[in-house]
Amino acid sequence: MSTLPTRRGAYGFDAPYAPILMVLNGTCLLALSVTQLWTGEGRHAMMRATALGVGALGQLFIAGIYIYFTRAGKFAVWTDLLDRLELKGDERLLDIGCGRGAVLLMAAQRLPRGRAVGIDVWSTMDQSGNAEQVTRRNAALEGVAERVELHTADMRHLPFDDGSFDVVVSSLAIHNISGAGERARALREAARVLKKGGKVAIADVRHTRAYASELEACGLKITERRSLGGRFWYAAALRLVAAIKL
Numbered sequence: 001m002s003t004l005p006t007r008r009g010a011y012g013f014d015a016p017y018a019p020i021l022m023v024l025n026g027t028c029l030l031a032l033s034v035t036q037l038w039t040g041e042g043r044h045a046m047m048r049a050t051a052l053g054v055g056a057l058g059q060l061f062i063a064g065i066y067i068y069f070t071r072a073g074k075f076a077v078w079t080d081l082l083d084r085l086e087l088k089g090d091e092r093l094l095d096i097g098c099g100r101g102a103v104l105l106m107a108a109q110r111l112p113r114g115r116a117v118g119i120d121v122w123s124t125m126d127q128s129g130n131a132e133q134v135t136r137r138n139a140a141l142e143g144v145a146e147r148v149e150l151h152t153a154d155m156r157h158l159p160f161d162d163g164s165f166d167v168v169v170s171s172l173a174i175h176n177i178s179g180a181g182e183r184a185r186a187l188r189e190a191a192r193v194l195k196k197g198g199k200v201a202i203a204d205v206r207h208t209r210a211y212a213s214e215l216e217a218c219g220l221k222i223t224e225r226r227s228l229g230g231r232f233w234y235a236a237a238l239r240l241v242a243a244i245k246l
């Protein structure tokens, strides 16, 4: 397990309703299991109680992993991904769907002579307490406010010129767009704003094969497409697509 970077900002919970539902589910299954044990009789009641108990523990375990990942594990994963980008420190980096700045601000700390630009529509369904002023406060708390720029924008219509970024990153954001065609539009925008020789790193829970195809169709070379589990076992649901613009 990689060392967790110290964070001074407050980064909320991704899709906050998800762990709430998991915990509620687990608690209900546990209550049903206890009720079976209490009121049921015989081997079948015991088997039902055991099955419900196992289901309950499974749900609570998954909720625990989810909470660990969103509060801590994500930062360890992105520390590694940002290391692999081998930033020189003077790049212009764009984070699409930056939310409260988990990745954007870690990137900004590696860009003493560069600029970290974040765009978002600030959906509180996708991240708790999501708001531009929260990200701005986090940037100040992390000591990088002077090199961070935030814009309210949809990733399908980026308000930037062609070839204006050295690096584009995105964490857990593109899957929030519904419709394959709309997600493809976001990827075309990411490719458009990237300079020749520029790098992309996208980590997401779904659709990464389609992201890679779209980036390839835009003339980028896929350098990695893999699960982020393994060393980061708690991130097994997450996949990486990395590419370079030829």
Ligand SMILES: C[S@@+](CC[C@H](N)C(=O)[O-])C[C@H]1O[C@@H](n2cnc3c(N)ncnc32)[C@H](O)[C@@H]1O
Pocket: 014, 015, 074, 096, 097, 098, 099, 100, 101, 102, 103, 119, 120, 121, 122, 123, 124, 126, 127, 130, 153, 154, 155, 156, 170, 171, 172, 173, 174, 176, 177
């Ligand atoms: C799960 S959060 C992840 C935030 C951040 N990247 C992180 O890893 O902490 C997903 C983010 O995508 C943003 N988002 C969803 N749809 C978007 C869109 N069409 N354009 C820009 N941002 C979007 C949400 O507002 C939210 O901030």
